[in-house]
Amino acid sequence: MKNLLDKLYRNQSIIFKFFLLAISVFLIVYFFPTGGQFKYEIIKGKPWQYENLYAPFDFAILKSDEEIAAEKSRIRKTHIPYFQYDVSTAESVKNNWQEKLDISQDSLVKSDQKATEFISKTLDEIYQNGIRIQDGDDNNYSIIFLIKNKQVEELLYKDLLTQQDLKPFLISKIEGNNLSNLKNELLEIFFEVLEVNVEYDEELNQKQIQSKFEQISYTRGRVTKGSKIIAKGEIIEGEKLRMLNSLKYEYESQSLESSAFVVVITGYTCLVGLSLLMLLLFIRQYRPDIYDNNNKITFIFFNILFLVFLTLLVLRLDTDYVYVVPLCILPLTLKAFFDARLGLFTHMITVLILGLIVPDSFEYMFLQIIAGIVTILTVSELYKRANLFISVVQITLVYIFAYFAFNMIKEGSIAEINYNNFIYFLLSGVGLLFVQPLIYAYEKIFGLISDLSLLELSDTNSKLLKELANVAPGTFHHSLNVANLAEAAANEIGANSLLIRVGALYHDIGKMKNPIYFTENQTTSVSPHDELSPRESAEVIINHRLEGIEIAKRRNLPDRIIDFIRTHHGTTTVYYFYAKQKEDDEGEEITDKKDFRYPGPIPFSKETAILMMCDSVEAASKSLKEPNTQLIDDFVEKIINKQIQEDQFINANITFKEIQSIKKILKAKLNNIYHLRIEYPD
Structure with missing residues (x-):
């Protein structure tokens, strides 16, 4: 029994994910319409591509909308x-x-x-x-x-x-x-x-x-069982089209027998389950950090369920209103919290699920996938209101353009196009404008962070940063310099520059507890470390990381920002005091190196890796006596190469090519900081 409990505990994360998957599949399938499904695609004005179709049972021919409207007018x-x-x-x-x-x-x-x-x-x-x-x-x-x-x-x-x-x-x-x-x-x-x-x-x-009106008969005439409805190759139009639409309506409105009902439900369960499983596998393969976080997985599945239920509700009211649902709010939201690739993939999975039950499924999926791609391509810097408005206009125009082109093919005439759907696309665009308050609500409910919150945190007039500037002005100035270097490096390799800037501003807040023990805050030649042993000094220096985490949690900083505090020194050594201890021990090898080593973890993303490089380079650059271009180049190479040799970046998804680009940016920035010029001949 104990072994079983231990096994369950070790695998609780996987068990939770499969439980979440099962609950999501159950909820979606439970609310799916359970009528019969017509297995043929009806495209007006196109040849019938299937074998000859005969009536499987007696059914009435539905009157057209024009006929019903004429009767009501009469x-x-x-x-x-x-x-x-x-x-x-x-x-x-x-x-x-x-x-x-x-x-x-x-x-x-x-x-x-x-x-x-x-x-x-x-x-x-x-x-x-x-x-x-x-x-x-x-x-x-x-x-x-x-x-x-x-x-x-x-x-x-x-x-x-x-x-x-x-x-x-x-x-x-x-x-x-x-x-x-x-x-x-x-x-x-x-x-x-x-x-x-x-x-x-x-x-x-x-x-x-x-x-x-209620006494109007919506049918005229009947088709008897076994009668030929349409032959292969015949054009779908006129009376043939009416009979096909009538047969489709009969299929989808009739109640299924218990055995058929079970079969349909099983089919829906398999397809919905397969779709959501593919999403989970995609996240596991390409976004392992998100896969390991059950809160984020729950957030993604919640968004899918929310939009599926909203679409099902609209379908029950009137199928004509299906395009009112702002489905593109899904990739917008996921891009704000995660990245564009995950947002688009999740959007496509959701569209595939809805394609099982919406009318004109191919047209619906085509329009929604195209709109989702446009959403990912156009929406950048969501925290800028003008960008959101411009993107919503572009998405709406793409909807209208694609729908217009699709119906030109279907109807064969511009006059036959239902222009009411253009209004629905406009309403959908208005719905997309609610993404900002929705993101704010998600941040509070799921504890996530978006670019909107990062922008607020980057304000140097915030309470915590003003306190840092007052208590440890040297550290504050150092953090600003690191933020500028890191932002430039992030822009060079396509990392999240806003996230890394905020992380850099807060990465050293732990130094507020004992600011005088850090050289950038010392105003005299007397150092408090003179009264401490090298081990005690190293302990004070190393502890600023843990103290920073505690301050960040008390001030409710997001976990993504706390990650920068945890990792900005990785498992590197406080080399100055380590060397001093060796000197005091008369060159003997120090047996317990952990007293001089940060506990980690090492950086696990491009952003945290960039911060480690920029923090080390900026701090060490203060020791340069008479800097010149060659000295700075060698200096940057030495520091970052040492970090590579110590395996500080093996968990970060950063390449050697990107590291070389970062070195180049740091060298250029340091040259600008020290105002170096070429030496002119006498």
Whole structure:
């Protein structure tokens, strides 16, 4: 039992990765659609490349979108509208019209009985059907339904008076009753008392129209089992295209039998598992440092799951919206935290997984892979806002261009292209702009570091660096010089210059604990090491590494920065005190060298290796008395060659050619620092 537990403990990292792989496969497959999968690719306007296809079962032929739209348009045109009649308004006007008159109008009514009777009779006639608002539309309704007292009456649309119809209607009534001498007074009274009491019932009409829409049949005709649908070589168009799309829809919408369901799920599991396993193997082969870090592996798989679930959610809402999902946010995010190659490979694996269930899978995968490549090629220095905006515009334009070209092939006509997808591509581009807040959230959740955070850490006005400048000004100045040298060297060989600059600024923060023990901070000729033995002095010097790590952890510096503190001396020897101890021992060989050796680890990346070279060269260059070009060249060669001989770079993925380039940069920079010039003849 103990052996089993020991074995599990030793292999816990591998067990975790396979557990993560299994959980990811399960979650993805669980949410995959489980209908039947149509095994043929349908490309409009192209010949049918497969054998003759016969109907495997009876199925209905789906109507085209144009046919459905035409039926809906006909329903709207033939729909008899409903209007609501307000009885209370009509009764109020007819019974209380005299109360609204002014003194002159009231006296006219009381003095002329005929006018009073005319007004009452005309009001009854007007409110027989009511007055409606002029709607401004050229509606050609012939008849309408008028809802009055919860009863529906059918009448001609023209029998509903509008406010504009009232004046000619009233004039004809006044003249027909021989009241032309009171025309102006009567018109003034009518316009004073009349009120609109009929309005179009928007809610009821929409319900009625929607109810009729739901009764539309989305199929026309049927194809019987065994009927030939299309022969090999026939062009996929017209009725053939409709039958093929109908058969595909039937396949994908029907529920599978239990045995078939198990088979489909097994197939999905195998393909998704194989895809994610390939990603793991890629990381293990080419990014071993990431593979060994379970937190980073979890982060990569989380991003894949997030975008797969987002795409599945959109597909369930409407397949037309599939391009709204900003899938290129995946390579953007991974490039910010890791590198472009891993970002692109992970993006392609994700696209392959989604290609199993999205419609028009080849077109989808082509567009997404092309967009992912453009994302990797165009997005650089993500912390610069202008770069992100420019890259998003380029990605969106590539989407639109590729989609347009693809559909020119499919449709054979520019007029047939669905231009609505261009809007979806624009929305996807807007979604990509949220990558910066997303990266910030990931940094807090997973404890990772991106270029955005590195830029903040590189600010020399930060609290920790200002403290370093106050407590150990010589060390701060040394760190600035190392940062400049390391950044130039990193740019020369294509390493991460921003990361190495930040690492260089913080690599010696451990010297803040005992700054006076380091020569760059000593302002007098008296050294505190004079009171210590060589072993004690070496211990103080070596301990600045451990003290730097402790300070960095207390100040919440990222692990990638702490790595520079750990490795910037590797396993080298504090040679000055080692030689002094040998001298004190009268040249005898020192048996316990570990007292004078840094504990490591040695550099394990290009960036940490560059920092070791630059730190050693910059620190030792202060001992040069009368530097010249030849002396500096020999000096740089000697220091770096010694580090190579001591195997300080065997774990770093850096080549001899790159080391030679770094030497060249350091020599040039030191020559500039010491302002060396060629010697002119007398």
